Amino acid sequence: MQNQGKKMKKTGGMSFGTYMRRYGTLYLLLILPLIFFAVFRYAPMAYILSAFKQNNIIKAPWQVPWAKNNGFEWFIKAFRDREFINALRNTLTLNLLDLLCGFPVPILMALLLNEVTAKGFKKVTQTVLYLPHFLSWIIISGLALRLLADNDGLFNIVLKRLSGNPQAAVPYLSNSTHWVWTYIVLGIWKEAGWGTIIYLAALTGISPELYEAAAVDGAGRFRRIWHVTLPGLRPTIITLLIMNLGRILGSEFDRPLALSNKLVTDVSNVISIYVYQKGIKGSQFSLSTAVGLFQSVVGVFFLLTANTVAKRVGERGIM
């Protein structure tokens, strides 16, 4: 922790009574937050047990007999379920594409913004670029539908007019392959601008002298970016890359739910949607808890591995 050095000095030989008189109120402040964590974050963990128990929609998992195969029945079932394998594959595919396509965009945009000299213009640009981050996926799905619909979406209207062919239409939302790219591009559209904040903050830490020195050496814009700006961003880039790699099996819920439609479920059903449909809608609590547990455990494993690798290569990890 970077703040270790500047915390309060230790209050050495204080008696318990004096200590409580002086600092007891701090524990009072903590009561509500701790109750919150106990009830809404730790108590649900008891229900993870249902992943190893027979499915029962009425009784609590601890009142129910163990599932078959030493309690692993639901995990085996999940991995034999084509739908789950499909959801697993979709989750990995969409996350990998997100990472490959989405990760570099905020870096490039931050480099661009960093080159803008007019302060007012820069601020206005930033404000506009942050806008999509504040929209919910429901709103974005509404916007995207109007923009991308087969018949009357803005893009296809323009395409038909330009090509002069009333049949020309790109099935952005109704064809599986196109839908995947739409999903990725909309993700970039929503978060890339917001993602620049952290890079721009890192850029303020680069000494102006480095730029001056580069200018004296006759470096042009691109060489300045390459030799000064990008190396300055390196630690931030690596930390964020690790965090994203750690989340490779995580799945969003709002985004696929809002953007999906009946025609593309073969590529849009990710693990969170599978859990929602099997668990909440189909009352298969045991199976869906097992799937969720698998996802959480593998997620933690990925995160820890990524963090260890980061520290091994000499970068600041996230934990």
Place this chain on the structure above:
Amino acid sequence: MIKSKATRIGDAVIIILCLLLMFICLLPMLNVLARSLSSSEFLIRNEVLLWPKGFNTDAYTTVLNNSKYQHSMIFTAGLTVLCTLLSLTMTVFCAYPLTYDNLKGGSFLNGIIIFTMYFSAGTIPNYLLIKSLGLLENWWVLVIPNCLSVYNMIIMRSFFFSVPDSLREAAEIDGAGPIRTLFSVYLPLSTSVLATLALFYAVGRWNGFSDALLYIKSKEEYFPIQLYLYNILQNSTNAEIATQEGFSNPGLAETVKMATVMFATVPILLVYPWLQRYFVTGVTIGAVKG
């Protein structure tokens, strides 16, 4: 400094690229805005692009006069205010004690709190808990289960750490206890970070709908605006909405959808630009967390 020709061309290219990016960000909004203000005859002929044709505000009047919409909007606004206030209080209560290095058990508590950020029980166990607490179909389920975010707590705590210790010591010498120090020293210095977190919590609640989708199924009066909008957008045919929502003119349904999207968006658009200065700091603190 005199700029070379190459630099000036470069500067121009940069400005053009920025304008292009801004246009991409605004394009979907402009399209929907134009549609919401157009008359349906032009919409059906696919003539509306980025500028309204047959300008009218009927859709907005219809939405504003729709009692379901009115209810959902007022309910969500109230919910957002309540959640934001509660969350800010909880966040401060949680973060402040943890900044005391000599708090006994502090690092243990810190550990169990941070752990929940990396490992969560999952959707179904959470659902089963909410069910056993009897909170299903109860609007408090939209307030309490997410009233404290560890991520935001860390931002708050990091900010408290950055307050000079000398101020705390001075307050203690004056005889102030930890709570008075919090209210008289820390909170007055924290307005920027409080504004940031208020924005994060408020946007989270305003835009949130998955909790309502999971926990509130039958009670439509507890549907937040996003779930209301989701249901409208999911309905495939416009005639269906017209009947369901009781609009007299089915042709209006398309523009009404668009007007509802605009209404759900505008409150946030009015707020966030004013807080930009603050949230940039907040995000930065959160990223270099300890």
